[in-house]
Amino acid sequence: MIFTPEQYVKAPPIDSSYKSESGIGFEDLSGECKRCGKPTNNFRGFVTEHPNCVEVRFAGVCHPCKLITSYHFRIYEDGRIMTNKDDGWYNIDTKSTWYSRFVNKIKNA
Numbered sequence: 001m002i003f004t005p006e007q008y009v010k011a012p013p014i015d016s017s018y019k020s021e022s023g024i025g026f027e028d029l030s031g032e033c034k035r036c037g038k039p040t041n042n043f044r045g046f047v048t049e050h051p052n053c054v055e056v057r058f059a060g061v062c063h064p065c066k067l068i069t070s071y072h073f074r075i076y077e078d079g080r081i082m083t084n085k086d087d088g089w090y091n092i093d094t095k096s097t098w099y100s101r102f103v104n105k106i107k108n109a
């Protein structure tokens with residue numbers, strides 16, 4: 001898990017949009033609850049700029065489930081989006097997952 005509840009509470013609120021000097025970023029940050037699939041909110045987390053990508057690590061709360069879902073992406077200059085799983089970084093298949101909406105928003109940012 002990227003954020004424990006304690007880490008979540010200590011993390012700063014994250015802006016819903018971001019753009020690096022080289023123009024990589026996201027807007028209208030959103031996420032879905034890993035349990036019920038409804039939108040999460042009260043996002044907290046961090047943005048880190050790397051030479052060729054922007055990394056965003058954040059988490060949101062689903063109030064009905066009382067559950068934190070965390071998200072970890074790297075958005076690259078060439079439009080690729082990768083997500084971090086326990087054993088490494090993976091390209092997001094934007095056609096078959098809920099990431100599609102989020103990713104489209106990122107690409108248009």
Ligand SMILES: [Zn+2]
Nearest residue numbers: 033036062065
């Ligand atoms: Zn939920």
